Amino acid sequence: MLVTGLFALAILAAQLFRVQAFDASATQAAALSKRSVKTITPAMRGAILDTRGTVLAESVERFTVVVDPTAVRKYTVTIDGARTEVGVPGAASTLAPLLGMDKSSLIPLFTRRGTRYVIVKKNVNPSVWREIRSLGVPGIGAERTATRVYPSGMALGQLVGFVKPSDQSAGGGVELMLNSSLAGEPGTTVAEQARDGHIIPGSERVDTPVVNGRDVRLTIDSDLQWYAQNALAKQVDAVGAESGSAVVLEVATGKVRAAASYPSFDPNDLAKAHRGNLDNVAFNDAFEPGSTGKLMTLAAALEEKAITPDTGVIVPNRLARGGGNFKDNEDHPTEYLTATGVIGKSSNIGTVLIGERVPAATMEAYYRKFGVGTRTAVGFPGESTGVLAAASSWGSQQRYGVLFGQGYSVTAVQATAMYQTIANGGVRMPPTLVEGVDNDSGTFVPATPPASVRVVSGDTAATLSRMIEEVTGPQGTARDARIPGYRVAGKTGTADRYDDALRRYDGFTASFIGYAPAEKPKYVVGVFIQKPTSGMFGGALAGPVFNQVMTYLIERDNEAPSTPSARHYHVFAKKALSDSDPTVLSDARARRDGL
Numbered sequence: 001m002l003v004t005g006l007f008a009l010a011i012l013a014a015q016l017f018r019v020q021a022f023d024a025s026a027t028q029a030a031a032l033s034k035r036s037v038k039t040i041t042p043a044m045r046g047a048i049l050d051t052r053g054t055v056l057a058e059s060v061e062r063f064t065v066v067v068d069p070t071a072v073r074k075y076t077v078t079i080d081g082a083r084t085e086v087g088v089p090g091a092a093s094t095l096a097p098l099l100g101m102d103k104s105s106l107i108p109l110f111t112r113r114g115t116r117y118v119i120v121k122k123n124v125n126p127s128v129w130r131e132i133r134s135l136g137v138p139g140i141g142a143e144r145t146a147t148r149v150y151p152s153g154m155a156l157g158q159l160v161g162f163v164k165p166s167d168q169s170a171g172g173g174v175e176l177m178l179n180s181s182l183a184g185e186p187g188t189t190v191a192e193q194a195r196d197g198h199i200i201p202g203s204e205r206v207d208t209p210v211v212n213g214r215d216v217r218l219t220i221d222s223d224l225q226w227y228a229q230n231a232l233a234k235q236v237d238a239v240g241a242e243s244g245s246a247v248v249l250e251v252a253t254g255k256v257r258a259a260a261s262y263p264s265f266d267p268n269d270l271a272k273a274h275r276g277n278l279d280n281v282a283f284n285d286a287f288e289p290g291s292t293g294k295l296m297t298l299a300a301a302l303e304e305k306a307i308t309p310d311t312g313v314i315v316p317n318r319l320a321r322g323g324g325n326f327k328d329n330e331d332h333p334t335e336y337l338t339a340t341g342v343i344g345k346s347s348n349i350g351t352v353l354i355g356e357r358v359p360a361a362t363m364e365a366y367y368r369k370f371g372v373g374t375r376t377a378v379g380f381p382g383e384s385t386g387v388l389a390a391a392s393s394w395g396s397q398q399r400y401g402v403l404f405g406q407g408y409s410v411t412a413v414q415a416t417a418m419y420q421t422i423a424n425g426g427v428r429m430p431p432t433l434v435e436g437v438d439n440d441s442g443t444f445v446p447a448t449p450p451a452s453v454r455v456v457s458g459d460t461a462a463t464l465s466r467m468i469e470e471v472t473g474p475q476g477t478a479r480d481a482r483i484p485g486y487r488v489a490g491k492t493g494t495a496d497r498y499d500d501a502l503r504r505y506d507g508f509t510a511s512f513i514g515y516a517p518a519e520k521p522k523y524v525v526g527v528f529i530q531k532p533t534s535g536m537f538g539g540a541l542a543g544p545v546f547n548q549v550m551t552y553l554i555e556r557d558n559e560a561p562s563t564p565s566a567r568h569y570h571v572f573a574k575k576a577l578s579d580s581d582p583t584v585l586s587d588a589r590a591r592r593d594g595l
Helices: 002-023 026-036 085-099 101-112 128-134 173-177 222-238 290-301 341-344 346-356 360-369 398-404 412-423 458-472 543-556 587-592
Strands: 037-042 055-069 078-079 084-087 119-122 140-149 170-172 187-191 205-208 217-218 243-250 258-261 312-315 320-321 324-327 335-336 434-438 444-446 488-500 504-514 524-528
Touching: 002 078, 026 037, 055 217, 085 101, 085 119, 085 128, 101 119, 119 128, 119 140, 128 140, 128 205, 170 173, 205 335, 222 243, 222 258, 222 504, 222 543, 243 412, 243 543, 290 341, 290 346, 290 360, 290 398, 290 412, 290 488, 312 341, 312 346, 320 346, 324 346, 335 341, 335 346, 341 346, 341 458, 346 398, 360 398, 412 458, 412 504, 412 524, 458 488, 458 504, 524 543
Parallel strands: none
Antiparallel strands: 037 187, 055 119, 055 140, 078 084, 187 205, 217 434, 243 258, 243 524, 312 335, 320 324, 434 444, 488 504, 504 524
């Protein structure tokens, strides 16, 4: 027995020596791990600001109040000078008014068995938590969280985007596009916990400091966005349309000053948001532009010296091309127009007679310089590139359809940028949405602007700008876009809309894109109404929204009234036109020239 006892003691001594000498650090680490509590401190997302610093989205500090049911029962207070244990009922009575809850709903949480962690209430204001903490109720703690607030609500919902309520992670829009700057990095704090659940004083240490997200500033003018959003929403509802968008670009810079989209949603109340309304259709929806695309056809023809503004065009009622018959919106006898008249009256046939004078490959090259078929520099989540097939693959009818805006697709931002190019003297400034981002020290760093693209000459742009003023003239198609006292240049569009779900054309896209004062424009405004049930023409449906938004800009900037133009182009030919005249474009001449 003595030998056996000595042997057992020797083994225990050896084991004790091993634990205290050889494995001391590992044993200490294991013990520390069991009593350590790691707390993750979420980073505050950076704010999203408009071009003037107005807050469009920001995070506000909140707390999630939690309880350890095993500790709260020991709550004591001083009554008549004596410390008295009031336990769970007393804690519930004290905390209920601060938390805005009933005592009866708190008691089950404070007495829950089998756990030491129960969430009591989320989104508690910091001042309320400080008052709760001062009471010293054992077992009551809080976790720092944040709530995202969007002051502009529905006016900027689809542009600014949203975060997911569950974890405040980016869900869409600018929140997702610039998440790497906005998100920041969470921090971790480790502390030692006593057996009763209390933190041991002086044991806290910060393993990883929290790094809050950086603020970003957009090119958006929130006042203008609000105005455009409301004007658009009223018109979409009035004409029973499926959706609509309104885009405002700054001519000299290409900056997106507004990108309204409707129907919208309120990012402050995602529970009521319809999934189909979360995307900004100004960036994400691609459609065939229709007659607004004629601007590019005329620009190419002017630049290639195929026409002048006064070139005569004989426009029949029907035009046979590519195995089909093309027509204008309304039947008419043979008309004798000028090239200016073709775009002023939006003649499909006249545009084909002009556009076929430019080789298909050359025409495609101009379209691509205008930005068609290429995603913009914005990089908006889900942004569409649009579709423009290579000229070598254009079918027999597509060769002519693209000339008047069918057979390819663009987004609202891309389409508006076409007109920014002409308004800016033939130089395309790729659209941008971000003014800049704060660096780690909080200093604002402006974004690097993308390189400009010379599309057509300044003379061609000036000539074409004057030609499209006739669209809002007495014989044009956009009377509702006129602004008294100001010259307005722009173009209407009515296009068949292709429905991907139905795999066929269904409904129309009605649009108007333009600028004023035409002689010195600061902004281009594009308005697009998708699948209206009341009417179909761009001048009547989109023109009034353009008028409201452009009038707002003119009045806000106190623009002086326009001066009369020194140039005047005729819509109708001043003399009888003949197929034998080599300066006149006609079906007969096209056939003689093998077109």
